Amino acid sequence: MLGEDEMREPIKKFTKMLHGGDYNPDQWLDYPEILIQDIELMKKAHVNCVSLGIFAWATLEPEEGIYQFDWLEEIINNLYNEGIYTVLATPTGAMPNWLTEKYEEVRQVRDNGARNLHGARHNFCFTSPIMREKARNINTALAERFGNHPGVILWHISNELGGNGNDSSCHCPLCQAAFRDWLKNKYKTLDALNHAWWTKFWSQAYTSWDQIHSPVPNGLTTVHGLNLDWKRFVTAQMVDFYKEECNIVKKYSKDIPVTTNMMGFFKCLDYFKFKDSLDIVSWDSYPSWHEEKNDIDVAIYTAASHNLMRGIKKQPFLLMESTPSLVNWKVNNTLKRPNMHMLSSMQAVAHGSNSVQYFQWRKSRGASEKLHGAVVDHYGKEDTRVFKDVTEVGCRLENLTESIYKTINKPKVAIIVDWENWWAIDDACGVNNSDMKYIDTVVNHYKPFWKMGIDVDFIDMDTDISEYKLVVAPMTYMIKEKFGEDVKVFVENGGCFVSSYWSGIVNETDLCFLGGFPGIIGEVVGIRSEEIDAINEYYPNSISYKNKSYEVNDLCDLIHLQGAKAEAFYEKDFYKGMPALTRNQYGSGIAYYIAARTENEFNEEFYSNIVNEIGIEKNINVNLPYGVTVSKRCGEEDDLLFVQNFNSEPVSFELDRQYENAEDGTVVSGRLELTAYDCLILKDKK
Ligand code: GAL
Helix, strand or coil: CCHHHHHCCCCCCCCCCCEEEEEEEEHCCCCHHHHHHHHHHHCCCCEEEEECCCCCHHCCEEEEECCCCCHHHHHHHHHHCCCCCEEECCCCCCCCHHHHHHHHHCCEEEECCCCCCCCCCECCCCCHHHHHHHHHHHHHHHHHHHHHCCCCCEEEEECCCCCCCCCCCCCCCCHHHHHHHHHHHCCCCHHHHHHHCCCCCCCCCCCCCHHHHCCCCCCCCCCCCHHHHHHCCCHHHHHHHHHHHHHHHHHHHHCHHHHEEEECCEEEEEEHHHHHHCCCCCCECCCCCCCCCCCHHHHHHHHHHHHHHHHHHCEEEEEEEECCCCCCCCCCCCCCCHHHHHHHHHHHHCCCEEEEEEEECEEECCHHHHHHHHCEECCCCCCCHHHHHHHHHHHHHHHHHHHHCEECCCCCCCEEEEHHHHHHHHHHHHHCCCCHHHHHHHHHHHHHHHHHCCCCCEEECCCCCCCCEEECCCCCCCCCCCCCCHHHHHCCCCCCEEEECCCCCCCCCCCCCCCEECCCHEEEEEECEEEECCCCCCEEEEEEEEEEEEEEEEEEEEEEECCEEEEECCCCCCHHHCCEEEECCCCCCCCEEEEEEECHHHHHHHHHHHHHHHCCCCCCCCCCCCCCEEEEEECCCCEEEEECCCCCEEEEEECCCCCCECCCEEEECEEEEEEECCCCEEEEEE
16 A cells, blocks of 8 residues: 555656657657757757657567667667656557467457458457467566666556547457456356346346357347446456556566556546556546637536546546647647647646646657647747747746645545446436436536536545545436445435436346335435436426526436425426425435436536535635636645636636735735636645
């Protein structure tokens, strides 16, 4: 178990805010002048760290078992001599031709049974013993050579695991066999599996383990327990592959922590399952700035994504990739407007990132990323808007490093986001089969807190909730048994719990709870849900709450009070007058149940009432203007408040008291003026 200090400082070799990004010099080995120029430009841009070797397998091992590492060593040395550190990748993100040509089994089989040809990336079979052996060999060689290099500060395992544009899985015979073993280990007997999956339905009962196949379109897709377990298996197998990579590199480099770059709300892999084998979380963030009329919703979604990534370990994380200007894979790739690069970078820091890293340092000369944003353009010089923007971020991080590095957000509010629940909801075949909007709903419940300037952790159902004052669990359709117990204890001991419609329907193998919904949390919330209505434009509804009417959408739960008190009521249709929001005193805490899909206006009113009722402090005690939020990173001596304006216009508001500008030490009080896309960092002395 790591001590508190170590937890905050997994990267012991270079305890500073990192600034840099993916550097692919293997594409430029024939251009020595470019490699020299790169380091000169990096120094100018205040880059202190780059990620090397992410897709360099073919250059590192051009033929099976023949390693060519001298070029890499020279680059790591040259960088280190100039004070630039290396995040060293294992190269399994993309496989070399010799590997896929010689060993068919390393290529994934798709859910239509076809084996992939060579090409693309993130597409190895994670079960293949040969793939594991080849990965082990190159990782061993890399770790032996560079594991103790003073310039190497962090291992970057593979790249965006599972991001194959498919469903992250491989359906080859090896994976089928591994899946069966995984199931045997989980259920022990076929009887237990048949019961857990309810396979008597449509005569699907298995009489031999060998009959089990992954869910595929031309096979079985209607057994939800199977679908859910397959997704769990895919995560477990990926974690297992990832751990094998970690174990090797750690064996030869005991002081170097490991990470792998994640992708926020990426549905295919349950990132919380990586928690114990990650020293530090890192992720790649590509918000769609300027694609809508204003940037507020994108800012909130991005904030939620940062919180989710921070929530995995509840420690500072790394922004491993972001674009310094535009991407090249959206339909329409809009440039960042002036100040947005700084704001977007500072937003990540505000939410707990200890880095701002880019994809990529220099644009590739050819292939599909030649027009993707990069710090250095094909033009090749420093007098560009993007280079200046990047340099400004680098300077700012350098100046802030002392005050920020050892701080972390410590929210008193948590929102539950659980991958297994997400998978189960989307598979349910129930009240709505087009889009149950789970993640949208989670983000909608976060919005009011963002607007009030209150930090929130995003955690799964397995994470300890005892340290929070308020836990919001929207649409917990699948409730894990332990979470049900945790909620009981949490509320009994004085916590406030908010639940919603479409909760407590199934258990962990997707069997419906008998005896009424919301199953194992029914007692705590003090209601019983009898039916749920998918409303539409012909059957609209609304609810009255504290003498005001609010529209509701999509889903309306018809509930009965079983100890709880109603605080809002339906206003229309045959369930007019039935409770739409309930409050239950349970032990010394309170549990709310929101029966219908409510909109922002209601959510803002409701959560602001709760925040007042249970005494949750805003980061700055004022009503913030639209589009402005405040995040807080707490330190031992001072707290840092990041006041962020996502409006394309200046705004101002009256501060509640006096603060200090964390960057220039000036006193800040009275009216705070923020320019368009501004981020001010204030110090709140304890
Ligand atoms: C990331 C990936 C990078 C690069 C980038 C482009 O998902 O890890 O290698 O392709 O996207 O935006």
